Amino acid sequence: MPYVKIQIAKTGVTAEQKAELIRGATDLLHRVLDKPPSSTYVVIEEIDTDNWGVGGESLTVRRARTSST
């Protein structure tokens, strides 16, 4: 009964890409651990770039800094 959570920055991921993530994660659990696809839950959480930090700064700030150089 696997539960997979995929947390990514909210940057215009399309419904098609989400569908691929869901299919891919479900297949992975099936292939590696023989879990029936019907038993696997996948939840995608999209996080605002103000709310995701790495290296001590938000992705909003990091990307503005990177793209301005």
Next chain:
Amino acid sequence: MPYVKIQIAKTGVTAEQKAELIRGATDLLHRVLDKPPSSTYVVIEEIDTDNWGVGGESLTVRRARTSST
């Protein structure tokens, strides 16, 4: 100091229903483990149906398919 997270698909759950979930989860911890209600946190996370997968497909797709048959 229990922490309960309830993750559900976002499908028009009302404030009254959320209040019932909060009350019910708090009562459950009180009844089974004698936790004081004031110490129990309950967080409800509503997930877009594009972002919740089961059986390798999103709930959006699954429900469209089911209701069209």
Next chain:
Amino acid sequence: MPYVKIQIAKTGVTAEQKAELIRGATDLLHRVLDKPPSSTYVVIEEIDTDNWGVGGESLTVRRARTSST
């Protein structure tokens, strides 16, 4: 397809109590949101008292302090 996570301090919760938590949370989702019990996942996470903090101190310290007074 609800997913419920119950996080509690690890303090000798029995298998019977865990079974009650699972049953109770599943019933709650069924009663309030009409979710079929077979679709509800419940995960109980037991956290060591050194690893759970409230009021800026661990539960280990808090309980030692409380019981010694």
Next chain:
Amino acid sequence: MPYVKIQIAKTGVTAEQKAELIRGATDLLHRVLDKPPSSTYVVIEEIDTDNWGVGGESLTVRRARTSST
């Protein structure tokens, strides 16, 4: 490779405050466990006050009750 999740009620937290939370959590892991800041992820999740319960009631209800007295 620490991962820190900060879950708070959604009540008008500013981008500056979020930046301080990210910086502070990253510094904490660096100071206490010597983790390089570039390896620490911080995710801030803001929860609607209808969706956060304590003492068996939502923060929405609790705050209305408190402020009306």
Next chain:
Amino acid sequence: MPYVKIQIAKTGVTAEQKAELIRGATDLLHRVLDKPPSSTYVVIEEIDTDNWGVGGESLTVRRARTSST
């Protein structure tokens, strides 16, 4: 900077299988969203079968019941 959590029942998953899950989830994020593998964190949480519920009962009970028929 994706973060993937894979929660499964604790039933003797090997280090090789865990390595495959990590590789597979990292590849998935790379293939679908073009995320550099070095930026993807994968965390596998193994849950005791007493602590995982579905259909209102623990996996421990469910499996004992199923295998005894």
Next chain:
Amino acid sequence: MPYVKIQIAKTGVTAEQKAELIRGATDLLHRVLDKPPSSTYVVIEEIDTDNWGVGGESLTVRRARTSST
């Protein structure tokens, strides 16, 4: 009512270090958002190095490779 989860690799973190993480995270929420310390929960989750992946490999493999060079 903040809830902070700190997920780190399980590598001999001491009770003193955990206490510092708890104190530091609680102070951070107090300083930045004026949250009363008594309302902040901090949960530290230690993850086995086989179960934590980055760059498509587990921390176990990564560290063995790094230290052998």
